[in-house]
Amino acid sequence: MIILAENRNVSVLRKEQSHGNFKQLNKEDKKMPLVTSKQMLTDAQKGGYAVGAFNAENMEMVKAIIRAAEELKAPVMIQTTPSTVKYASLEMFVAMVAAEARNASVPVCLHLDHGSSFELAVRAVKEGYTSVMIDGSKLPFEENIDVSARVVSVAHPNGIPVEAELGKVGGKEDDLVAVADTNTDPMEAKEFVEKTGIDSLAVAIGTAHGFYVGTPVLDKERLSEIRKVVDIPLVLHGASGLSKEDVMDCVKRGICKVNFATELRKAYTDAGKALLEAKPETFDPKKLGEVGMVAVTELVKNRMQVCGCDGKAI
Numbered sequence: 001m002i003i004l005a006e007n008r009n010v011s012v013l014r015k016e017q018s019h020g021n022f023k024q025l026n027k028e029d030k031k032m033p034l035v036t037s038k039q040m041l042t043d044a045q046k047g048g049y050a051v052g053a054f055n056a057e058n059m060e061m062v063k064a065i066i067r068a069a070e071e072l073k074a075p076v077m078i079q080t081t082p083s084t085v086k087y088a089s090l091e092m093f094v095a096m097v098a099a100e101a102r103n104a105s106v107p108v109c110l111h112l113d114h115g116s117s118f119e120l121a122v123r124a125v126k127e128g129y130t131s132v133m134i135d136g137s138k139l140p141f142e143e144n145i146d147v148s149a150r151v152v153s154v155a156h157p158n159g160i161p162v163e164a165e166l167g168k169v170g171g172k173e174d175d176l177v178a179v180a181d182t183n184t185d186p187m188e189a190k191e192f193v194e195k196t197g198i199d200s201l202a203v204a205i206g207t208a209h210g211f212y213v214g215t216p217v218l219d220k221e222r223l224s225e226i227r228k229v230v231d232i233p234l235v236l237h238g239a240s241g242l243s244k245e246d247v248m249d250c251v252k253r254g255i256c257k258v259n260f261a262t263e264l265r266k267a268y269t270d271a272g273k274a275l276l277e278a279k280p281e282t283f284d285p286k287k288l289g290e291v292g293m294v295a296v297t298e299l300v301k302n303r304m305q306v307c308g309c310d311g312k313a314i
Protein backbone atom coordinates (compact mmCIF):
# COMPACT_ATOMS: atom_id res chain seq x y z
CA MET A 1 0.00 0.00 0.00
CA ILE A 2 1.44 3.35 -1.02
CA ILE A 3 0.52 6.41 1.01
CA LEU A 4 1.54 9.50 -0.86
CA ALA A 5 2.69 12.73 0.72
CA GLU A 6 -0.40 14.20 2.28
CA ASN A 7 -2.85 15.57 -0.21
CA ARG A 8 -2.90 19.33 0.20
CA ASN A 9 -6.63 19.67 0.14
CA VAL A 10 -7.13 16.91 2.64
CA SER A 11 -4.66 18.70 4.89
CA VAL A 12 -6.73 21.87 4.56
CA LEU A 13 -9.73 19.90 5.73
CA ARG A 14 -7.86 18.38 8.67
CA LYS A 15 -6.53 21.76 9.69
CA GLU A 16 -10.02 23.18 9.80
CA GLN A 17 -11.28 20.21 11.75
CA SER A 18 -8.49 20.46 14.29
CA HIS A 19 -9.28 24.06 15.17
CA GLY A 20 -11.73 22.99 17.82
CA ASN A 21 -9.85 24.86 20.56
CA PHE A 22 -10.02 28.13 18.74
CA LYS A 23 -12.92 30.42 18.12
CA GLN A 24 -15.43 28.55 16.01
CA LEU A 25 -15.86 30.07 12.61
CA ASN A 26 -19.32 31.03 11.55
CA LYS A 27 -20.63 28.73 8.86
CA GLU A 28 -20.42 31.48 6.27
CA ASP A 29 -16.78 32.20 7.21
CA LYS A 30 -15.64 28.64 6.61
CA LYS A 31 -13.67 27.92 3.49
CA MET A 32 -14.58 24.74 1.68
CA PRO A 33 -11.71 22.61 0.37
CA LEU A 34 -12.02 20.49 -2.74
CA VAL A 35 -14.19 17.45 -2.15
CA THR A 36 -13.87 14.01 -3.69
CA SER A 37 -16.35 12.65 -6.22
CA LYS A 38 -17.26 9.71 -3.97
CA GLN A 39 -20.09 11.26 -1.96
CA MET A 40 -21.12 13.48 -4.86
CA LEU A 41 -21.76 10.54 -7.18
CA THR A 42 -23.27 8.32 -4.50
CA ASP A 43 -25.74 11.09 -3.69
CA ALA A 44 -26.52 11.49 -7.39
CA GLN A 45 -27.13 7.76 -7.71
CA LYS A 46 -29.50 7.78 -4.74
CA GLY A 47 -31.22 10.95 -5.91
CA GLY A 48 -31.70 9.86 -9.53
CA TYR A 49 -29.79 12.75 -11.09
CA ALA A 50 -26.31 13.20 -12.59
CA VAL A 51 -23.45 15.49 -11.61
CA GLY A 52 -22.20 17.59 -14.51
CA ALA A 53 -18.45 17.22 -15.13
CA PHE A 54 -17.04 20.07 -17.16
CA ASN A 55 -13.65 20.30 -18.83
CA ALA A 56 -11.79 23.52 -18.11
CA GLU A 57 -8.88 24.77 -20.19
CA ASN A 58 -7.94 27.90 -18.30
CA MET A 59 -8.69 30.07 -15.27
CA GLU A 60 -11.64 31.75 -16.95
CA MET A 61 -13.37 28.45 -17.61
CA VAL A 62 -12.77 27.34 -14.02
CA LYS A 63 -14.38 30.53 -12.74
CA ALA A 64 -17.26 30.33 -15.22
CA ILE A 65 -18.09 26.72 -14.32
CA ILE A 66 -18.03 27.39 -10.57
CA ARG A 67 -20.11 30.54 -11.06
CA ALA A 68 -22.78 28.45 -12.83
CA ALA A 69 -22.71 25.88 -10.02
CA GLU A 70 -23.17 28.60 -7.41
CA GLU A 71 -26.01 30.24 -9.28
CA LEU A 72 -27.84 26.90 -9.51
CA LYS A 73 -26.68 25.53 -6.14
CA ALA A 74 -25.27 22.47 -7.88
CA PRO A 75 -22.39 20.19 -6.88
CA VAL A 76 -19.81 20.35 -9.65
CA MET A 77 -16.86 18.47 -11.09
CA ILE A 78 -14.17 20.31 -13.00
CA GLN A 79 -11.94 18.07 -15.05
CA THR A 80 -8.83 18.28 -17.17
CA THR A 81 -7.52 15.95 -19.87
CA PRO A 82 -3.84 15.01 -20.19
CA SER A 83 -3.37 17.60 -22.96
CA THR A 84 -4.72 20.34 -20.69
CA VAL A 85 -2.44 19.11 -17.93
CA LYS A 86 0.47 19.21 -20.37
CA TYR A 87 -0.49 22.76 -21.35
CA ALA A 88 -0.91 24.16 -17.83
CA SER A 89 0.39 21.51 -15.33
CA LEU A 90 -1.44 19.59 -12.62
CA GLU A 91 -0.15 21.99 -9.99
CA MET A 92 -1.64 24.97 -11.78
CA PHE A 93 -5.09 23.43 -11.98
CA VAL A 94 -5.02 22.28 -8.36
CA ALA A 95 -4.07 25.79 -7.28
CA MET A 96 -6.71 27.50 -9.42
CA VAL A 97 -9.59 25.17 -8.70
CA ALA A 98 -8.79 24.89 -4.98
CA ALA A 99 -8.63 28.68 -4.69
CA GLU A 100 -12.02 29.07 -6.34
CA ALA A 101 -13.52 26.14 -4.42
CA ARG A 102 -12.50 27.64 -1.10
CA ASN A 103 -14.60 30.69 -1.82
CA ALA A 104 -17.48 28.81 -3.40
CA SER A 105 -20.72 27.98 -1.64
CA VAL A 106 -21.06 24.62 -3.39
CA PRO A 107 -18.95 21.42 -3.34
CA VAL A 108 -16.28 21.38 -6.05
CA CYS A 109 -14.31 18.31 -7.14
CA LEU A 110 -11.21 18.36 -9.37
CA HIS A 111 -11.03 15.29 -11.58
CA LEU A 112 -8.41 13.94 -13.97
CA ASP A 113 -10.28 13.10 -17.18
CA HIS A 114 -8.97 10.24 -19.36
CA GLY A 115 -5.85 9.63 -17.26
CA SER A 116 -3.58 8.12 -19.90
CA SER A 117 -1.18 6.23 -17.64
CA PHE A 118 -0.75 4.86 -14.14
CA GLU A 119 1.99 7.43 -13.59
CA LEU A 120 -0.18 10.41 -14.52
CA ALA A 121 -3.05 9.22 -12.33
CA VAL A 122 -0.69 8.82 -9.36
CA ARG A 123 0.82 12.24 -9.97
CA ALA A 124 -2.67 13.76 -10.00
CA VAL A 125 -3.49 12.14 -6.65
CA LYS A 126 -0.20 13.37 -5.25
CA GLU A 127 -0.75 16.93 -6.43
CA GLY A 128 -4.22 17.20 -4.92
CA TYR A 129 -6.76 16.11 -7.53
CA THR A 130 -9.74 14.76 -5.63
CA SER A 131 -10.87 12.23 -8.25
CA VAL A 132 -9.03 10.47 -11.08
CA MET A 133 -9.89 8.54 -14.17
CA ILE A 134 -7.61 5.90 -15.61
CA ASP A 135 -8.52 5.19 -19.21
CA GLY A 136 -7.31 1.74 -20.19
CA SER A 137 -10.20 1.23 -22.61
CA LYS A 138 -7.90 0.85 -25.59
CA LEU A 139 -6.02 -1.97 -23.89
CA PRO A 140 -7.02 -5.64 -23.97
CA PHE A 141 -9.57 -6.47 -21.22
CA GLU A 142 -7.07 -8.05 -18.80
CA GLU A 143 -4.59 -5.21 -19.17
CA ASN A 144 -7.35 -2.65 -18.61
CA ILE A 145 -8.25 -4.50 -15.39
CA ASP A 146 -4.60 -4.55 -14.36
CA VAL A 147 -3.87 -0.83 -14.83
CA SER A 148 -7.23 0.23 -13.33
CA ALA A 149 -6.68 -1.96 -10.25
CA ARG A 150 -3.18 -0.58 -9.82
CA VAL A 151 -4.48 3.00 -9.84
CA VAL A 152 -7.14 2.00 -7.29
CA SER A 153 -4.42 0.48 -5.08
CA VAL A 154 -2.70 3.85 -4.85
CA ALA A 155 -5.70 6.20 -4.96
CA HIS A 156 -7.91 4.51 -2.35
CA PRO A 157 -5.44 4.54 0.57
CA ASN A 158 -5.17 8.27 -0.14
CA GLY A 159 -8.93 8.74 -0.06
CA ILE A 160 -9.29 9.39 -3.78
CA PRO A 161 -11.97 7.65 -5.90
CA VAL A 162 -11.25 6.21 -9.34
CA GLU A 163 -13.22 6.19 -12.59
CA ALA A 164 -12.28 3.72 -15.33
CA GLU A 165 -13.65 2.99 -18.79
CA LEU A 166 -14.69 -0.20 -20.50
CA GLY A 167 -15.66 -0.33 -24.15
CA LYS A 168 -14.72 2.38 -26.58
CA VAL A 169 -16.38 5.77 -26.75
CA GLY A 170 -16.09 6.86 -30.36
CA GLY A 171 -14.56 10.01 -31.78
CA LYS A 172 -11.71 12.10 -30.61
CA GLU A 173 -10.92 12.79 -26.98
CA ASP A 174 -7.93 14.95 -26.44
CA ASP A 175 -5.07 13.64 -28.60
CA LEU A 176 -6.39 10.11 -28.56
CA VAL A 177 -8.49 8.73 -31.37
CA ALA A 178 -10.60 5.65 -30.72
CA VAL A 179 -10.02 2.92 -33.26
CA ALA A 180 -13.59 1.65 -33.46
CA ASP A 181 -16.90 2.05 -31.69
CA THR A 182 -17.28 -0.90 -29.38
CA ASN A 183 -20.02 -0.68 -26.82
CA THR A 184 -19.57 -1.93 -23.27
CA ASP A 185 -20.53 -5.55 -22.66
CA PRO A 186 -22.65 -5.82 -19.47
CA MET A 187 -21.10 -9.05 -18.21
CA GLU A 188 -17.59 -7.78 -18.86
CA ALA A 189 -18.56 -4.61 -16.99
CA LYS A 190 -19.62 -6.65 -13.97
CA GLU A 191 -16.36 -8.59 -13.95
CA PHE A 192 -14.34 -5.43 -14.54
CA VAL A 193 -15.91 -3.60 -11.60
CA GLU A 194 -15.47 -6.59 -9.27
CA LYS A 195 -11.84 -7.15 -10.21
CA THR A 196 -10.70 -3.51 -10.15
CA GLY A 197 -12.56 -2.05 -7.16
CA ILE A 198 -13.21 1.18 -9.07
CA ASP A 199 -15.74 3.74 -7.84
CA SER A 200 -17.40 4.70 -11.13
CA LEU A 201 -17.49 3.27 -14.63
CA ALA A 202 -17.50 5.12 -17.94
CA VAL A 203 -19.58 3.14 -20.41
CA ALA A 204 -19.64 3.14 -24.20
CA ILE A 205 -23.21 3.07 -25.52
CA GLY A 206 -22.82 4.83 -28.85
CA THR A 207 -21.72 8.30 -27.79
CA ALA A 208 -18.64 9.91 -29.31
CA HIS A 209 -16.24 12.62 -28.28
CA GLY A 210 -16.20 15.88 -30.22
CA PHE A 211 -19.18 17.13 -32.22
CA TYR A 212 -21.59 14.73 -33.90
CA VAL A 213 -21.83 14.79 -37.67
CA GLY A 214 -25.14 12.94 -37.80
CA THR A 215 -27.64 12.06 -35.08
CA PRO A 216 -26.06 9.59 -32.65
CA VAL A 217 -27.89 6.34 -32.04
CA LEU A 218 -27.56 5.39 -28.40
CA ASP A 219 -27.89 1.84 -27.18
CA LYS A 220 -29.96 2.72 -24.14
CA GLU A 221 -31.09 -0.84 -23.61
CA ARG A 222 -27.49 -1.78 -23.11
CA LEU A 223 -27.14 0.96 -20.52
CA SER A 224 -30.10 -0.49 -18.62
CA GLU A 225 -28.53 -3.96 -18.88
CA ILE A 226 -25.26 -2.67 -17.43
CA ARG A 227 -27.14 -0.92 -14.63
CA LYS A 228 -28.77 -4.21 -13.67
CA VAL A 229 -25.45 -5.96 -13.06
CA VAL A 230 -23.21 -3.08 -11.94
CA ASP A 231 -24.07 -1.13 -8.80
CA ILE A 232 -21.50 1.69 -8.88
CA PRO A 233 -22.22 5.10 -10.50
CA LEU A 234 -22.06 5.03 -14.31
CA VAL A 235 -20.52 7.82 -16.38
CA LEU A 236 -21.52 9.14 -19.80
CA HIS A 237 -18.77 10.56 -22.00
CA GLY A 238 -19.23 12.45 -25.25
CA ALA A 239 -22.37 14.37 -24.24
CA SER A 240 -21.61 17.53 -26.25
CA GLY A 241 -24.32 17.68 -28.90
CA LEU A 242 -26.61 15.00 -27.46
CA SER A 243 -30.24 16.05 -27.21
CA LYS A 244 -31.63 17.06 -23.86
CA GLU A 245 -34.03 14.11 -24.04
CA ASP A 246 -31.23 11.62 -24.67
CA VAL A 247 -29.17 12.85 -21.72
CA MET A 248 -32.20 12.84 -19.43
CA ASP A 249 -33.14 9.34 -20.52
CA CYS A 250 -29.60 8.10 -19.85
CA VAL A 251 -29.70 9.68 -16.38
CA LYS A 252 -32.99 7.91 -15.73
CA ARG A 253 -31.33 4.63 -16.73
CA GLY A 254 -28.47 5.02 -14.27
CA ILE A 255 -25.94 7.60 -15.48
CA CYS A 256 -24.66 9.59 -12.43
CA LYS A 257 -22.00 11.76 -14.12
CA VAL A 258 -22.16 13.41 -17.53
CA ASN A 259 -19.05 14.86 -19.18
CA PHE A 260 -19.23 18.05 -21.24
CA ALA A 261 -16.08 19.27 -22.96
CA THR A 262 -16.12 20.17 -26.65
CA GLU A 263 -19.08 22.52 -26.58
CA LEU A 264 -17.61 24.50 -23.69
CA ARG A 265 -14.42 25.13 -25.62
CA LYS A 266 -16.43 26.23 -28.62
CA ALA A 267 -18.69 28.53 -26.60
CA TYR A 268 -15.67 30.16 -24.97
CA THR A 269 -13.81 30.72 -28.23
CA ASP A 270 -16.88 31.80 -30.22
CA ALA A 271 -17.60 34.52 -27.67
CA GLY A 272 -14.07 35.87 -28.10
CA LYS A 273 -14.34 35.71 -31.89
CA ALA A 274 -17.64 37.62 -31.81
CA LEU A 275 -16.10 40.32 -29.66
CA LEU A 276 -13.14 40.69 -32.01
CA GLU A 277 -15.45 40.94 -35.00
CA ALA A 278 -17.60 43.59 -33.33
CA LYS A 279 -14.67 45.45 -31.80
CA PRO A 280 -11.47 44.67 -33.73
CA GLU A 281 -9.59 47.23 -31.63
CA THR A 282 -9.87 44.96 -28.55
CA PHE A 283 -6.45 44.09 -27.15
CA ASP A 284 -7.03 43.41 -23.45
CA PRO A 285 -7.13 39.63 -22.74
CA LYS A 286 -9.49 40.35 -19.85
CA LYS A 287 -12.14 41.57 -22.30
CA LEU A 288 -11.89 38.29 -24.19
CA GLY A 289 -11.97 36.36 -20.93
CA GLU A 290 -15.05 38.21 -19.71
CA VAL A 291 -17.21 37.39 -22.73
CA GLY A 292 -15.91 33.82 -22.75
CA MET A 293 -16.87 33.38 -19.10
CA VAL A 294 -20.40 34.68 -19.66
CA ALA A 295 -20.88 32.21 -22.53
CA VAL A 296 -19.51 29.24 -20.57
CA THR A 297 -21.55 30.04 -17.45
CA GLU A 298 -24.76 30.12 -19.49
CA LEU A 299 -23.99 26.85 -21.24
CA VAL A 300 -22.97 25.08 -18.02
CA LYS A 301 -26.17 26.21 -16.28
CA ASN A 302 -28.21 24.77 -19.10
CA ARG A 303 -26.37 21.44 -18.97
CA MET A 304 -26.70 21.24 -15.19
CA GLN A 305 -30.44 21.60 -15.51
CA VAL A 306 -30.51 18.78 -18.05
CA CYS A 307 -28.54 16.61 -15.60
CA GLY A 308 -30.94 17.54 -12.79
CA CYS A 309 -28.15 18.49 -10.38
CA ASP A 310 -29.38 22.06 -9.86
CA GLY A 311 -30.43 22.67 -6.27
CA LYS A 312 -28.63 19.50 -5.12
CA ALA A 313 -25.64 21.14 -3.38
CA ILE A 314 -25.92 20.69 0.35
Ligand SMILES: [Zn+2]
Nearest residue numbers: 173237238259
Ligand atom coordinates in the same frame (compact mmCIF):
# COMPACT_ATOMS: atom_id res chain seq x y z
ZN1 LIG B 1 -14.41 11.19 -22.42
